[in-house]
Amino acid sequence: MSIIDILRDWTNRVFGHIEGLVLLGLITICLVVLLTVGFYLAPVIAGLVVAFALHGVVKQLILWRIPRLVAIGGVLVLFIGAIIALFIVILPLVWAQLQNLVTQIPQLVSALQAILTEFAINYPQLVPDAFLESLNVTAQAQFTNLGGQIVQQIVQQLPNLVWFLIFLLLVPISLFFFLKDHKQMVEYLRRVLPKNRPLLDEVGRETIAQMGSYIRGKLLEILIVGGVCYIVFSLFGLQFAALLSLLVGLSVIIPFVGAAVVTVPVVIVALVQFGWTWDFFFVVIAYAIIQVLDGNVLVPLLFTKANDLHPVVIIVAVLAFGGLWGIWGVFFAIPLATFIRAVINAWPTKISVDGDDPDSPPQPQSVSAE
Template sequence: MRKVIEKWYHRYFSNEESTYLVFTVVIACCILFFLGEILTPLFVAIILAYLMQGGVEMLKKWSVPHIAAVGVVFTFFIGLLAACLFGLLPLAWSQALKLIDDQLPVWLRKAQDGLSNLATSYPDYFSESQAQALSQNMQAKIGEWGELLLSLSIHSVPNVIGLMIFLVLVPVLVFFLLKDKDKLVGDIVQLLPHKRPIMNQVWSEMNRQMSNYVRGKVLEIFIVGAVTYACFTFVGLKYAALISLMVGLSVLIPFIGAALATIPVFVVAYFQMGWGSDLATVMVIYAILQAIDGNILVPLLFSEAVNLHPVAIVTAVLV
């Protein structure tokens, strides 16, 4: 057993570079585990700067000075952030409040009336006492949900303050990460071995795959959300901004996200339009959007990330 362990150790860790690589991965995991919550603004800023670095490099190829390229990309980032904070999010938030204040009580009352009428509508399956028990249980649950929402609103003040600090810190960190990227990377590289072909190869491959995947996923969120909003607004579905935001973010969780996003789409469409062709139209549109996303958009966006032709990815999805 000892010889097996020694043989395994010499095979994988006799090289100094391999030891550095494993040590770096372990340290990174420990930092994420123990300091992840505290350093969240830094991690978010690193991810955002990583996404925007491609734009900086592209401008530099066009003979734009580094600081000017950083300024252009950062200005675009601030504009996009402002559009989300003062355009999309307030619209989605106002629709969420309107949904809770105006529609949710109506939906709950309809659901409660439906439970109360179960004994009348389906006497063979529900007795009067069972229907009454279900209605009372729903009333109790509604009371619990109301208390939960009240407690969340009371405890949300510190979260709002933390969010404001977060929104100030992250852009500042992003700017300096973009501006001083070469210096910061150089300081980190000095801690590594001078000869590091394995680490360079691992980083080059990981950088290519991650950059393509993350940028593709961001584009997918934007495209799916925008097209969903346009389609649902066209058919007159209420709360289109809120629903499209949820549908766009649902692509972060493959398969499960799309299934979960179906619930609010169906509920809102059902209570607004009832059973009929309008509800069917909304659900067919949603199904078509999901089919296009899974079978056309994803292969086009991620073919470079997985180093496969879009035709191969489409074939794999179909199989």
């Protein structure tokens, strides 16, 4: 058998199945929509994301014999209350600390240079003179006008304030209808798909379960890590505790890379404030303990299937999807990687089960609307 015959046979087996063509078509449509009008659909997409996170709460309330509309209304009120608390309590504190940081950047840079110079004098074998001179030149060039650059960037983003307010208004509305009418939406999707769809059902079950658990787990991880860091930083009296805690909490969105990047400002602020004292080392040790507990205790508790992905796969997914869709791509890198894995794992299984009669596949249990 020639190579052409082998390729033709493989193409017929893989792409000759109607489900495979439907799945490829759905993926293509989703990609085209996201790449063309994804920005304008951001409120709807955000509402869908939050619905994945809160659907389990609504389902549990219904199991407790609370009427469906009452459960949805209660969850929606809690969500809106959390958003209001974010803007009234947390963001003003973070904004005040950010303004304070911007005004203190020249002093922070000077203090950091003095500390590093003293360290180089005491330990010349560890810090070459050329490195120290290069560091001083870079610091003067990059950080002297950093405060003005930050303010300028913030001012440039002010025209987007109207779009942001519209976004905040439409997200709760989208969330309400996704929670209220998700059964009708799922039923409509079933009607337009083939009746015999074992591949689609298997991929759909794994993707929906993974997406919901991942979003809920990631939001909980952000709250827990950020909250614990704020408590620890406040106990040590670390400056900019709220701002740094917010950065640490949001850093968990980016696996591996986020924790490494956010460590730099934490260490710099602690070093400038405390110098080479025991307080500095206590802050760094406490922060390291938080990161270790997050990676080895909290993440295994909150996530299950995500842990099956190889770290290299996760890093590649973060880089690839982050490059395509920015922060949304980074946030959903692991679920999207899991979706691709589900397609790869399910596709040959279904082909081998279906044999030579792709029109008569076994009928599995359909995806539950709940």
